[in-house]
Every structure is written in structure tokens, then in C-alpha cells.
Amino acid sequence: MQGDDPRGEERALTKREITTLERRRHIVETAAICFVEQGFHQTSIRDIAKRAGISLGNLYNHFETKTALIAEIATLESEDLRDMQSALAADGDPGAILDRFIADYFAYVARPENAVLAAEITAEAMRSPQIVGPYLDNRRTLIGALAAILRRMPEGATPPCPADPVQLAETLLDVIGAAASRVAFEDAATQETTCATTRQVAARLLGN
Amino acid sequence: MQGDDPRGEERALTKREITTLERRRHIVETAAICFVEQGFHQTSIRDIAKRAGISLGNLYNHFETKTALIAEIATLESEDLRDMQSALAADGDPGAILDRFIADYFAYVARPENAVLAAEITAEAMRSPQIVGPYLDNRRTLIGALAAILRRMPEGATPPCPADPVQLAETLLDVIGAAASRVAFEDAATQETTCATTRQVAARLLGN
């Protein structure tokens, strides 16, 4: 059994460890759904356990406390967001990459479940020192990746505003996120045109 | 006593009615403080009653349920915000009025307690039909007032972006609010310069 990896650095996962990891992942996914529907503090551990189809006690084998579960979800970036981030870091025409990012990020936040969870995490991060750290780390990473692309952009007719790429990245994220969130809850029908308008706003700030 | 208003439309308030109104107002203010510190659903009715210095039962003489109290706070606009709104509606140079509004609204959201409460209300509104209505009403009123000023602005070097005054007002509110909220929690020291940058962003979108 252990002969599979003679170097011994990484043991192969046993069947049990795999199912445990899957179980844990399933709990996180279920909790995220509950949190979107009811909010962090209106969701009970029993709600999550019941919906995940496991016993109450077993949930505590995977997460020490409810707070730890909340922190995990608040910290965890979704795969979608991670994909966007790596797309930002790829080679290629910066203008095309940026356009693609705007469309993707807008579509992401325009999905109500993402907008709700983001709002919930934001509110929680403002009160909980446990969460604000990882939350800001995540956000700063995304802003850094976006700022890197902005630095690669060719000069437009006028200089960007704000001139500092990081501040520009922050402003762009704010504008896209807010517009998309509005689409998610007020006028879902206008998603296409609102996204187009947002792209124009971005272009204006970039100096084109 | 009742002779004060012979037309009988508006009776004078009795001593008791006055203290009752004051008590009610005091509860609202105390609840707001608790909600900022602990969030809506981590604050108990007992917390509020204790901090307000009244009995648990008496609180229920002024608010039917905890939800009603939350709804009242989520709906209630602060005096500051109402002042800004009426300043927007005043006569005078639209450019000066707009500049003043940007500074005031930025300073308002840059105060952590206002930023926290706004985030909490936003998250709650996304899940509670009870709250989303009044919340959107308030916001739309503010946007309307801002859009009215934007319509009065003289034409700049280039047309505004977005061209529609209402969408421009929404975008401006988003940008100011997000930047100010960032100042409140990340780099409180940069308030002056960040506000100045925000003003530049606004000018850029307006077309100057």
C-alpha cells in the first residue's frame, strides 16, 4: 500500500480520506446555500446538517465551531472567481483580457446567489476580525491582478483616472460590482445593456 | 387642553404622548448602536432593552416584534442623509451643490458606524421582502434628487457617461460609497486624498 510512493513525500490518499474530503466539501457547499437563503446568523447548524443529510454531531467532526464554518466560506473564493483571476494573469492583448474580465465579473455578481453571499460576507467582515483579514487578502489579490493588466494597457487619448493603477482597479471593481448587483435585484432584464454601459464607464475612466 | 386647536385637525400632544415618542426614539437610537456593533441577528431584544435602560416587556409596547424594529431602522434615513437630500434640491450653482454633496456623502459613509449599518441593511434587504421595498424607495429618492442636479449641470467638454442622468447618479453614488467605505475600514488616514480622487472620478464621468 505504501509502496506506491517510494519517495514518501506525499502518501496516496486512502479511501477513507477521500470520502472525508468529499464530505467536508459537501458540507461547505450546503452551508453556502443555506447562508444565501437565510443569512449566517439565521442559519442553524441543524439546518445545515439536515440539508446536507448528515447528523448534527458529525458536522462537528469536520468543523470545530459554527464560526469556523462561516470563516471558511467567507474566505473561500469560488472557482469562478479563481478562473477570472488566472485569466487576468495570462498573456495576450490586455484590452481583450480586460474586456473579458469585465463581462465575466459582471455576469458573476449579477447572479443573485453570488451578490447575496458577497453582501453577507461584506457585512460580516466589517464586524468580525476573524473574517476581515482573509477577506481583504482575497480582495487585494484580485485588485493586484487587475492593476497588473491596467499597467499593461496602451496609453489612451487622456490619462486614466485615478492615475494610480491600484486605485483605478479598486474603482473599476466597485463600479462593476455595484452595477451588477443592482441588475441582480432590481432590473434583471437590463443585464445586457447595463453591462455595456459599465464597459463604457470603464473605458471613460481608462482615458479612451 | 383641547381648545388649543379649535379646528380639531391636529390635537396638541399630551405630556404622556411626548415622553412616549421620546422613549420610542431612544429605543431606535439604542437599537441602531447595538445593530452596528453586533449585527441584526446577533443582537437580542434583551440587549437593546438593557442598553436603553428599559424593561424587556416595555420594549414590546413600542415595537410589535423584533422584525418591526429592524424594518424601522432599515427604513429610517438618518437626519444627515435627509439634510444632504434637501441640499441637493436647493437653488444655486449646480456644480457647487454637487461638489458639496460629494464631500458630504463621502464623509458620511466614511464614518464606520454608517458604513457598517449600510452594509448590514443591504445584506438584509437582499433576503427580506419586508425590507427591500422601503430600502429601494429611499435609495431611488436619493438617486432622483442627484439626477435632478446632474440634469442642471452645464455641458462639459465631452458628454457624461453614462448619458442617462439616473444611471449616472447611480454610478456616482456607487463610486463615492464604495471609496468611502474602503476609507472607513482599510486606510482611514487617506480620507482627504481619496475624497479628492473620487471628486476627480466624478468629474471625469461628468465629461469635464
Added chain:
DNA sequence: CAAATCTGAATGAACGATCGTTCATTGAAA
């Protein structure tokens, strides 16, 4: 390879605390 041992995931009852809400009662203002 088979038997014995160990490990830790899984269970659900139970605990004490706290939750939102109700209610009989009191006392001061109308």
C-alpha cells in the same frame, strides 16, 4: 493471507444558555 487491533467518521440524545414573545400586575398621567 488472516486475525487482531486501532482509528476516526457517524450518530442522536442531552445540556445549559439564550432566544422572541406573552402576560398579569402596578402606578402615574389623562
Added chain:
DNA sequence: TTTCAATGAACGATCGTTCATTCAGATTTG
């Protein structure tokens, strides 16, 4: 005399968490 703000005990429900127990799978031993 009537009205109603004010009180705090009490209620049932639910909360997060703990715990003894079970048992399948991993590991060690013979």
C-alpha cells in the same frame, strides 16, 4: 375613573456544543 406605559417573571422553542457509543475501514500483528 379610565388609560396605558412600565415591569419582570414565565413559556416554549431553539440555539451551539458536548458526549458516550457504534461500526466500517485502515493498520499492525501473527
